[in-house]
Amino acid sequence: MTGGAQIAEMARPRIEAMAEGLSTARWTLTEVAFWLVPVACFFLLSDYLVLGSQILITALFALSLDLVLGYAGVVSLGHAAFFGLGAYTAGLLGRHGWGEPLSGLLLAAAVAALAGWLTSFLVVRGRDLTRLMVTLGIGLLFFEAANKAAFVTGGVDGLSGVTMWKLFGVFRFDLGGKTAYAYSLVVLFVAFVFARRLVASPFGLSLRAVRENATRMPALGASVRSRLVIAYTIGAALAGIAGALLAQTTQFVGLDSLGFQRSAELVVMLVLGGAGRLYGAVIGTALFMIAQDWLSGLNPVYWQFWIGLLLVVIVLFARGGILGVADQAMAAWRRKAEP
Amino acid sequence: MSAVALRAAGLNKTWGGFVANRDVSLELAVGERHALIGPNGAGKTTFINLLTGVLTPTAGDVYVGEENVTRLAQHERVARGMTRTYQITSLFPSLTVLESVVLAILEREGLATNWWKSVAQHSGAAREAKDLLERLHLGAEAGKPTKSLAYGKQRLVEIALALATKPKILLLDEPAAGIPAAQSAEVFEVIAGLPRDVTILFIEHDMQIVFRFAERVSVLVAGAMLMQGTPDEVANDARVKQVYLGEAPHD
Ligand SMILES: Nc1ncnc2c1ncn2[C@@H]1O[C@H](COP(=O)(O)OP(=O)(O)OP(=O)(O)O)[C@@H](O)[C@H]1O
Ligand SMILES: [Mg+2]
Numbered sequence: 001m002t003g004g005a006q007i008a009e010m011a012r013p014r015i016e017a018m019a020e021g022l023s024t025a026r027w028t029l030t031e032v033a034f035w036l037v038p039v040a041c042f043f044l045l046s047d048y049l050v051l052g053s054q055i056l057i058t059a060l061f062a063l064s065l066d067l068v069l070g071y072a073g074v075v076s077l078g079h080a081a082f083f084g085l086g087a088y089t090a091g092l093l094g095r096h097g098w099g100e101p102l103s104g105l106l107l108a109a110a111v112a113a114l115a116g117w118l119t120s121f122l123v124v125r126g127r128d129l130t131r132l133m134v135t136l137g138i139g140l141l142f143f144e145a146a147n148k149a150a151f152v153t154g155g156v157d158g159l160s161g162v163t164m165w166k167l168f169g170v171f172r173f174d175l176g177g178k179t180a181y182a183y184s185l186v187v188l189f190v191a192f193v194f195a196r197r198l199v200a201s202p203f204g205l206s207l208r209a210v211r212e213n214a215t216r217m218p219a220l221g222a223s224v225r226s227r228l229v230i231a232y233t234i235g236a237a238l239a240g241i242a243g244a245l246l247a248q249t250t251q252f253v254g255l256d257s258l259g260f261q262r263s264a265e266l267v268v269m270l271v272l273g274g275a276g277r278l279y280g281a282v283i284g285t286a287l288f289m290i291a292q293d294w295l296s297g298l299n300p301v302y303w304q305f306w307i308g309l310l311l312v313v314i315v316l317f318a319r320g321g322i323l324g325v326a327d328q329a330m331a332a333w334r335r336k337a338e339p
Numbered sequence: 340m341s342a343v344a345l346r347a348a349g350l351n352k353t354w355g356g357f358v359a360n361r362d363v364s365l366e367l368a369v370g371e372r373h374a375l376i377g378p379n380g381a382g383k384t385t386f387i388n389l390l391t392g393v394l395t396p397t398a399g400d401v402y403v404g405e406e407n408v409t410r411l412a413q414h415e416r417v418a419r420g421m422t423r424t425y426q427i428t429s430l431f432p433s434l435t436v437l438e439s440v441v442l443a444i445l446e447r448e449g450l451a452t453n454w455w456k457s458v459a460q461h462s463g464a465a466r467e468a469k470d471l472l473e474r475l476h477l478g479a480e481a482g483k484p485t486k487s488l489a490y491g492k493q494r495l496v497e498i499a500l501a502l503a504t505k506p507k508i509l510l511l512d513e514p515a516a517g518i519p520a521a522q523s524a525e526v527f528e529v530i531a532g533l534p535r536d537v538t539i540l541f542i543e544h545d546m547q548i549v550f551r552f553a554e555r556v557s558v559l560v561a562g563a564m565l566m567q568g569t570p571d572e573v574a575n576d577a578r579v580k581q582v583y584l585g586e587a588p589h590d
Contacts, residue, residue, distance in 0.1 A: 022441065023458045025457040208431075213430065218417065220500065221417035221447060
């Protein structure tokens with residue numbers, strides 16, 4: 001066999017697999033371009049870095065819900081429980097003398113993961129409505145617990161006095177928010193790379209299959225419960241990291257970090273961008289928050305009205321969210337371009 | 340006496356006062372091709388659900404080989420080599436046909452919890468899946484979303500998923516239900532072509548197919564086992580004739 005033929009033979013399975021649409025973890029040019037946008041914003045929109053950080057952090061939060069809801073199909077109205085738990089973990093560390101950011105993130109992830117793992121057993125049983133109620137209930141429990149434990153959490157006044165050390169001992173968290181933005185962007189990106197790998201893997205495929213038809217999975221030899229427990233735990237850990245980022249970059253934790261509104265808005269952002277696609281989580285969050293910032297500046301009542309209308313339109317007429325519509329438009333355009 | 344692959348011992352299933360399975364017992368030898376027949380509503384699907392662990396019996400036990408699997412979950416029984424197909428097609432609508440079969444193979448190999456390599460990198464599974472799809476004449480459909488396939492093709496995907504688990508015991512609940520006769524013969528050719536040590540229990544209403552592919556036949560009526568025997572014995576049994584044709588037994 002010649003060298004060329006040998007290489008062709010080795011490359012064959014991969015080319016075939018790609019042609020059939022099996023998930024690969026390869027980066028496309030569009031994706032690279034996508035990630036250059038937030039980098040460019042850092043240099044070009046230095047007046048908006050505070051809003052920018054909020055978007056990046058919420059995008060990470062939405063990403064964590066996307067794994068649970070978009071991929072594994074577990075509906076949740078209480079995902080803020082893990083966000084808040086992460087935020088309080090990192091906040092309390094910073095308040096009580098441990099201001100090192102990265103270890104704070106990791107500890108917040110661990111605490112949120114533990115809470116996610118423990119509650120997952122309640123969540124994975126039952127169907128959509130049961131899950132909706134259980135997650136909602138868990139969210140309310142966490143909120144009330146933080147409210148009552150005011151001597152630890154600061155209650156309704158929030159947790160202030162969070163002091164952060166320099167990132168890597170070098171970058172101070174400045175008032176302009178440069179460090180906060182760069183830090184949030186890098187953490188989001190790392191989490192995104194992880195999530196991207198996860199959803200392209202056999203594990204990710206099995207989650208999609210659970211979403212599509214959970215009753216068929218045991219007939220393939222898979223325990224649905226154990227898959228969902230893992231997915232839910234990972235989702236909780238990522239949400240905890242997002243919460244910790246917010247606490248560290250704003251050096252404050254409000255009770256609203258655990259609130260029902262945060263959970264509910266997150267679902268809206270995800271549905272808006274396109275659940276079950278990682279970029280849907282990021283795009284939905286960015287559009288939602290930019291629109292919110294812009295419209296609520298004009299009139300806060302209007303904002304609620306428009307977002308309500310948009311949600312109804314998306315759910316009724318544009319299933320798959322913005323990315324779903326974009327996909328359909330692309331497909332239609334391709335069909336037209338082909339003779 | 341050859342080794343027993345699967346044994347049902349006095350299975351009962353009741354819902355309230357309704358008895359769907361009454362003391363159903365069955366023993367399948369390794370490699371046996373066994374048909375389960377009976378009128379609509381006789382309790383055949385219920386029986387398969389009890390064997391596979393979809394339902395818990397009200398009484399009775401299920402053995403795979405020597406092992407009592409009555410308390411095991413469905414996926415644990417699959418791990419012991421018992422797989423089924425569904426009378427009512429139950430697939431993964433938006434996954435492609437290839438993805439579905441690759442998933443079944445990865446589950447079998449214990450690779451489905453791998454999260455660091457992409458699905459496409461598991462080229463062995465992809466190749467095996469393609470070969471299987473070719474065998475079932477689904478090669479051209481591999482890349483299509485399952486829900487876009489015609490009904491007959493979806494029935495074949497149902498079988499492909501079961502075969503991908505490489506079962507030792509295969510339970511087929513009307514595998515050819517609703518597909519044209521010519522195609523259903525094809526389906527059974529594939530099934531008949533499985534390795535001889537695969538034990539097969541199939542539910543089928545078409546008697547021609549039953550007589551052609553089954554070595555033994557069980558007849559279930561109103562939840563109870565009416566008789567078991569060779570196809571000839573069953574065909575000539577007066578009680579069976581009565582059930583199927585509503586004839587009074589002669590003589
Ligand atoms: N989950 C359930 N709850 C209550 N009754 C049920 C349930 N599942 C099945 N039954 C009843 O049990 C009886 C047997 O049903 P089953 O599906 O096992 O019959 P079958 O022999 O497979 O019939 P068919 O040939 O039509 O597929 C039917 O009367 C059915 O209505
Ligand atoms: Mg049936």
